[in-house]
Every structure is written in C-alpha cells, then in structure tokens.
Amino acid sequence: MLSKMIVEPYSQNLRCEMNRCSRKGNWAIGREGGPKAARTIWCDDCLRSITYACMKALPDDYREELLAAIGLKLEEEKASNAKVEELERQIADAQAEILKSSLVSAGVVRKPAAKKPVQRKPSVKNEGTKAKAGAKK
Ligand SMILES: [Zn+2]
Numbered sequence: 662m663l664s665k666m667i668v669e670p671y672s673q674n675l676r677c678e679m680n681r682c683s684r685k686g687n688w689a690i691g692r693e694g695g696p697k698a699a700r701t702i703w704c705d706d707c708l709r710s711i712t713y714a715c716m717k718a719l720p721d722d723y724r725e726e727l728l729a730a731i732g733l734k735l736e737e738e739k740a741s742n743a744k745v746e747e748l749e750r751q752i753a754d755a756q757a758e759i760l761k762s763s764l765v766s767a768g769v770v771r772k773p774a775a776k777k778p779v780q781r782k783p784s785v786k787n788e789g790t791k792a793k794a795g796a797k798k
Contacts, residue, residue, distance in 0.1 A: 663692065664692045665693050666690065667691065667692070667693045668688050668689070669688065669689050670687065670688065671687055671689040673686075674686075675702045676702070677703055678701050678703070679707040682707055684704035684706060686702035686704060687705050688702070688703040688705070690703060
C-alpha cells in the first residue's frame with residue numbers, strides 16, 4: 662500500500678507550482694517518508710481552493726466521514742483548551758498566593774490591614790449567635 666499523503670508547512674523560497682500561479686509557496690504536499698524533491702509546492706490560495714474542490718467532489722459518505730472527523734477534533738480541541746485555561750487560572754491564583762505569603766513572611770508587606778475589620782465582625786456575630794443560642798435554650 663502506498664504511504665499516506667501529507668501536507669506540511671513550507672518556508673523556503675519556491676513559488677506555488679500550480680498552473681498559472683506564482684504566489685509564494687506555503688505548503689509542501691507529498692507522500693509520508695517520500696523524497697522532498699518529489700513534493701509539490703502550493704500557496705495558501707491554491708491549497709484552500711483544492712480543499713474546497715475535494716470536499717465538493719468526494720462521495721457523500723466519505724465527505725460526511727471527513728466532516729465528522731474534523732468536527733470531532735475541533736470539539737476535542739475546544740474542550741482541552743477550556744481545561745488548559747482553567748488550569749492556568751488555578752496556577753496563576755496559586756502563584757499569587759505564594760507571592761503574597763512570601764512577601765508577608767519576608768516583611769516586605771504587612772498582613773493586609775483589611776483583615777482586621779473582617780476579624781472583628783465575626784466576634785460581633787459570635788456574640789449575637791451566642792445570645793440567640795442562649796435564648797433558644
Ligand atoms: Zn498557488
């Protein structure tokens with residue numbers, strides 16, 4: 662069996678080899694493991710154009726299979742990107758906490774003054790709940 666066709670980014674100076682096109686080549690198309698000299702160089706526009714033409718030309722069942730495979734990969738990519746974003750957020754939060762506590766322990770920053778009023782409030786509440794608890798009993 663022939664090895665599969667591959668499309669790879671191309672960054673050297675050959676021009677697109679399609680008929681009547683002379684744009685910069687951006688893609689090398691050939692067989693996996695095949696000689697580089699046997700590849701064909703395509704520009705972005707011609708690659709898009711042939712991709713569209715292939716999708717139109719393919720038998721329906723094969724086209725559906727391809728679209729399903731592409732759709733699935735896009736969904737998987739979205740899901741994994743969301744996971745990565747969530748993890749990055751968690752890492753950033755943890756780093757901020759570490760930085761904050763290291764600055765506090767190094768004496769660069771005093772413990773936030775904002776905490777004091779927060780600590781006072783619960784004690785007021787506790788007295789209130791004690792009183793209520795006592796009233797219920
Ligand atoms: Zn071209």
